Amino acid sequence: MNDVRPIVVAVTGASGAPYGVRLLQALVQAEQKVSLIVSSHGLRLIQTETSLGSVEGLRAHVGAAAWDRWVTTYDDTDRGAGPASGSHRARAMVVCPCSMGTLAAIAAGTSRSLVERAADVTLKERRALVLVTRETPLSTIHLENMLRVTQAGAVVMPASPGFYHRPTTIEELVDFVVARVLDHLGVENGLAPRWGE
Numbered sequence: 001m002n003d004v005r006p007i008v009v010a011v012t013g014a015s016g017a018p019y020g021v022r023l024l025q026a027l028v029q030a031e032q033k034v035s036l037i038v039s040s041h042g043l044r045l046i047q048t049e050t051s052l053g054s055v056e057g058l059r060a061h062v063g064a065a066a067w068d069r070w071v072t073t074y075d076d077t078d079r080g081a082g083p084a085s086g087s088h089r090a091r092a093m094v095v096c097p098c099s100m101g102t103l104a105a106i107a108a109g110t111s112r113s114l115v116e117r118a119a120d121v122t123l124k125e126r127r128a129l130v131l132v133t134r135e136t137p138l139s140t141i142h143l144e145n146m147l148r149v150t151q152a153g154a155v156v157m158p159a160s161p162g163f164y165h166r167p168t169t170i171e172e173l174v175d176f177v178v179a180r181v182l183d184h185l186g187v188e189n190g191l192a193p194r195w196g197e
Contacts, residue, residue: 005091006033006072007185008083008122010115013041016097016134016159017049018170021058022178023096028066030187035083035090037115039076041099076114083118084111092128092185093118097159100135100142106154107145119154129154130184132177155184165193 007027011020020042027034038046038055052058059067074081082088095102095115102115106129111117122129131154135142146156157180161173172192179191 003091003186004033005089006035007187008035008037008090008093008118010037010039010093010095010098010102010118011042011046012039012095012097012099012102012115013045014097014099014102014134015045015049016132017042017045018174019132019134019159019177019181020096021046021050021052021061022171022174023094023181024058024071025062026178026182026189026191027187028062028070030182030189031070032187034071035088035118036071036073037076037083037118038073039102039113039115042076042097045097074114079111079114079117081114084114084121086121086125088121090118090122090127092130093122094130094132094181094185095119096130096132096181097134098131100133100145103131103133103142103145103149106131107148107152123149123152123154126153128185130181131156132159132181133157134159157181157184164195 105116106119161176175191182189
């Protein structure tokens with residue numbers, strides 16, 4: 001039986017939009033409720049790194065009927081939306097990809113946007129928060145922010161695909177990372193081979 005509480009998914013402006021797109025697709029295929037927030041920089045990256053030009057394009061890519069059933073979208077400028085409140089019955093949150101600016105805001109506890117406020121709420125409510133960071137190289141500030149959010153209860157999961165499964169396509173590399181995210185969200189999946197299988 002699926003947990004009926006939604007997973008908050010945020011897409012921010014770090015390079016790595018294909019990870020966020022695939023994560024949404026996998027969550028909808030797994031019939032998981034999603035509260036989706038796409039920042040303005042996240043939308044720009046979706047447009048730059050994929051053939052999708054808008055959230056409506058993302059909806060069409062995932063499948064309009066399934067999207068309408070499982071996904072609720074929220075405006076990142078609306079800090080009064082459901083995910084901004086501890087009473088919003090979300091079970092977890094993932095920021096995929098997570099920019100270093102978003103990481104810094106979460107580490108500092110600032111809430112200039114709905115993404116940042118939802119992450120702050122996720123931490124204070126002791127829910128799972130997965131941050132799929134995508135930056136290289138990392139500065140001391142980035143590393144300190146990663147340590148700070150980890151100490152607060154978040155999981156920092158850099159978008160670093162493995163190669164032991166001998167991927168031959170970009171999609172397999174993306175699926176490797178998305179499968180690890182789904183594991184941490186407690187969503188069953190078979191997107192990538194597991195070690196020893």
